[in-house]
Amino acid sequence: MGSTLHRTELQGYAYATRSSHRQSARLLARHDDAGLRIEIQGDGKAVIGGAYLSQVTIDPPLGRSPRKLTLPDGTVFETDDHEGIKQLTGRTHGTVLHDIEAFRPRLFGVIALCLAATWVLWRYGLDIMVAVAIAFTPAILVEQIDNGTLKTMDFAMAKPSELSDGDKAEVTQIYRKLLASLPEAEREKHSFDLQFRNMPGVGPNAFALPGGTMVMTDALAETFSDPDVIAGVLGHEIGHVVEEHGLKRLYRSLSLYVLIAFLAGDTGPILEDVILEGNLLLSLSFSRAQETSADRFGLALAKEAGFNPSGLLLFFETLQNAYGGREPTQWMSTHPSSSERLRAIEAFIDTL
Template identity: 65%
Template sequence: MSDAPQLRGLRGHAYAARSSYRQPARLLTREGGEDLWVDIQNDERAVLGSAYLSELQIDPPLGTAPRKVTFPDGAVFETSDHDAIEALTGKTRGSMLHHYEGFNARLIGVVAICLAAAWVLWRYGLDIMASVAIAFTPPAVIEQIDVGSMQTIDFTMAEPSKLSDEQKADVEKIYHRLVQSLPQDVQERHSFDLLFRDVPGMGPNAFALPGGTMVMTDAFVNEFPEPDVMAGVLGHEIGHVVEEHGLRRLYRSLSTYILIAFLAGDVGPILEDVVLEGNVLLSLSFSRRQETSADEFGLTLSDEAGFDPAGLKVFFEKLSEKYADQEPAQWTSTHPSSQERVKAIDAFIDGL
């Protein structure tokens, strides 16, 4: 004899076999030996379908949608009484999942835990994942990021430099002095190529790509020809490269996708955009902490290379005066203001 409870008229609606007519009906059970016998009866007590319980196909619960019971001959019974169906079938994996999916105090706790875990991952985990990704990124990939980024820059906004060979040579001399002041292993790890571009609308600007490619605009060379100022700005950009700020920002922004792509071997469209075109990289900005760190790195490097580290302070002071009533140049459009950076530079120089 079956241990399943007998139903004394579970209300719902039914479709007779090979019929699309929906009618009110009841589901009834009675003893049938080792199994329960199940009938569908309409309001006139006509039997629309009969079978043993083990022969029925009972759909798993889905939200508040009616449960559907299908008989071998095609007759169908539907009911919204989930509890009665669960009493008939007993606990199943689907019914337990349906129970946990319901809105209750437990769900609020689960949501709170998920939000807390997401915050912890954002606050601490992304930096850890970024560090791991950087450690496992092949040098060839970083080099290709620089190549792709420069192709995008040259195609979308830059023009060939109009500086004279003498002007370029003066800047390259300063740049080489700075690079030579770096530890030998750091020099070998990055390319440290210096490029010149005329970028209308960007103003006096210098920026570095992750692999060490450095770009200086014609406007910068023309407006700030002082060696100490150039050394301070170039030293700042070298700091971004050595401390891997570009890659760190890139991996932090795309950490989940990038890590999965590297582990699975499927670069996908986003990674292709980063490596081959550089569009995502160019859209990222450095954080306040990274900018302050690069400032301090540039000041120390300028001093070690024999330049006056106050040159970086002069740059920000002049830039702040010139663009006081205008939108600042892209090189300074990060979180710290020029005034804040001047104060921080004075404090750092006092400690050198």
């Protein structure tokens, strides 16, 4: 801790060994053959304590708080003279950090650097953490998320389906053809299950949960009897499952804290609420990139299964015509559509 000493005296206060009495004091420093020796003097130059600097414990700097030096015999010296302490000790790790934290123009640079690092973490680090979390998510947990979300849906907005057994069988047959066209690894990875619900006010809709549970409204089957349309919509939802869009949006919404807690093996109360209630998952929306990706996946899957991929295009065009260019509110919350999206679907169909 040695350095070239430019100052030999510091003013401050001292506490003698085993005493709580605070008294004005000064610290004197001088070199001898054994090193730098300091001496604490009180009123009348009475010596309170002394030791070599190497034997003294010096608290690290903390803002403008007084620096405290503790001698081996328990004598304590306090001073506000940070520069004087720096002359005694030289530049240590603590003083360098203290200098960085001090309010100077360069502090704005440090703040800017911290903000930039935070942005990089949010922009790239979070996606990496999400990918790792998904990779280590046990299948049983995903199944519980599906079950919890479905129970919440049944309690809050859904009623038992009123479709006939024949109508359900026709849709189920289309669904099975789509699944049969998936790679075997994907069929085994997810627990695909088609559910029917009567959901007044939601309109013609279908949506997929992370584990593979898929819910189709009665209104979708009643409004669209064309198998190509049903195949396009269900293929789109299968795309969300295969590409794990549900888990990605769920983990991103739960913040870094829950991701870290989950990776450490403690799901915590927030994730438990999601598993038990499913409210958060129902409130989330897919990103435009995820929707585009699911569109392309569904179109390709529908064609692979023997259906006309233009069915998905017909579905969106019908919705636009029926709602005057605006899709129903519930559909917009989970499947944002636009003229640009229709053009993108048309362009992709041309490449199939």
